[in-house]
Amino acid sequence: MSAVQTTSPTPDDTRRRGPLAEVFFSLLRSRTFLVGFAIVLFWVACALFGEHFAPYDPLADDIINALAPPSSEHWFGTDQIGRDVFSRVIVGSRDILTVAPLATLLATVAGTALGLLTGYFRGLVDDVVSRILEAFMAIPVVIVALLAIVALGTSKTTVIVVIGLSFAPIIARTVRSAVLAERELDYVAAAQLRHESALHTMFVEILPNVIPPILVETTVRLGYAIFAVATLSFMGFGIQPPSPDWGLSISNNYGMIGGGFWWTVLFDALAIASLVIGVNLAADGVHGALND
């Protein structure tokens, strides 16, 4: 299959010498990853440089040309106050691509710390923290978000914190089970015999060896984070106007689709769909590359 032979994922296998190159090359061979990565890269480029190649200012209204159907002038038509939908779709990737990765990062950091703690200490700490995390996981993100937003008000920070903390228990669970396997290995015993502190053993000895499962979980979570951010924006609880964010645009315009103004929502919906699928394909590729 490949020039680089990899073994089955035993706990030992997660500790590889020079594994980065290996993973990198097997990612390059994965069609799923490449397709997903290309889609994501496209939207990242739009988020970074969108306004330079968008034909119009995404925020400039033009009330005379409001709700114009797609034409050679406005490829995707215009919305209810005459803003160019094509430009808005391009620049609309910016906010979701800032908020979702930051939320995922928060979830990964918090989840990894919790997972290391519960997995390493086991016993009472594990029991108490794990029960609380389980209870948290049973509550839908949307509900947590509704409460937090009522209590704290709407802002990007609220969204990042809500999604980050909702996803942290899930990552913690993954990390915990990886740590449980790791802590039985000799190098952990060696560290303990050297009287390394628990923190050192957890973060310097164990952490590097549980990176692969964390990486997989993070990419998967990123897909869900985009799902959640888009949904919250659509509900009016996330990114706020005048941002050309996709979820927000759909929520502003879907009231009129009964009138046949399909272009005001279709392209935003397709943009979200493509980004979510792109991230999930990439995540699938990463999963495959690390578990071959």
Added chain:
Amino acid sequence: MTLFLLSIMVFLGGQVLPGNVGRAILGPFADQRAVDALNHTLGVDRPLLTQYWGWISNFVQGDMGTSYIFRSPVAPFVIDALGNSMKLAAVAFVLVVPIGILGGVVAALNLNRPLDRIISLGGLSVTVLPEFVTGIILILIFGVWLRWLPISAAWPRNAGFFTQLYYLILPSLPLFLVLFGYIARMARSGMIEALDSDYTRTAVLKGLPWRTVIWRHVLRNALLPTITVIATQTGYLIGGLVVIETLFRYQGIGSLIFTAARGKDFPMLESGILTIGIVYAVATLVADFLYSVLNPRIRLGSDQ
């Protein structure tokens, strides 16, 4: 445990953090005395523990409090909305459980053939899409272009069962799509494992017809984990309901919570969320019960 945590969170999130409830209702220009008076009537100036205990004990007795906005008891609203949501969820479930399981079983029986690829990949891609995105696309296709289905779930007054059903098809489809992928994937992996097992080989080798092997030996074992997954999906389903009910302007528990959150109608919001928590807990219990009925291995000794 989840219920307890949820009740604390709801209580803190809904009643304590927003600060002055009377001010929030009466607006920034109201007289401070009026605000104090309202706070006192609502009881939000009492100590926290007293408030929490009062709220929980009333809730358990069926008194969900009085809506700040409608100035009338919350319970009828919540019960009404819950009924509507149940209808929507029921339609989605009745559609998705058999079709999802069938999809997974068919995929497993055609393992690694094109049909399996289509079901697995298709299921995966519709599962990862947000409900409102699939909802919008479905509305455009079936409601706006083909004009087959109504784009709003608000049916005419006194509509009969079938009219209601007709109005519920489109809203239930996005929920269907999200759940389909999960259920099909679980059913598929359960089937693959069961097909690969020793008892299946024994059944085949002792000469049972393939059909009998599948029905009597494989399916029953394969679908056990799927049942647990279906129960855990009620949580996702509830999250989805909030979105779908908003999108289709449907008077369910999701849109009730949504409206209550927007209007800062805390008794309504808290009761709605706690009700959802209870529904979730019940669903999990039912799943555990079903699991033990279908799986004789974990049945208690007295049953045998």
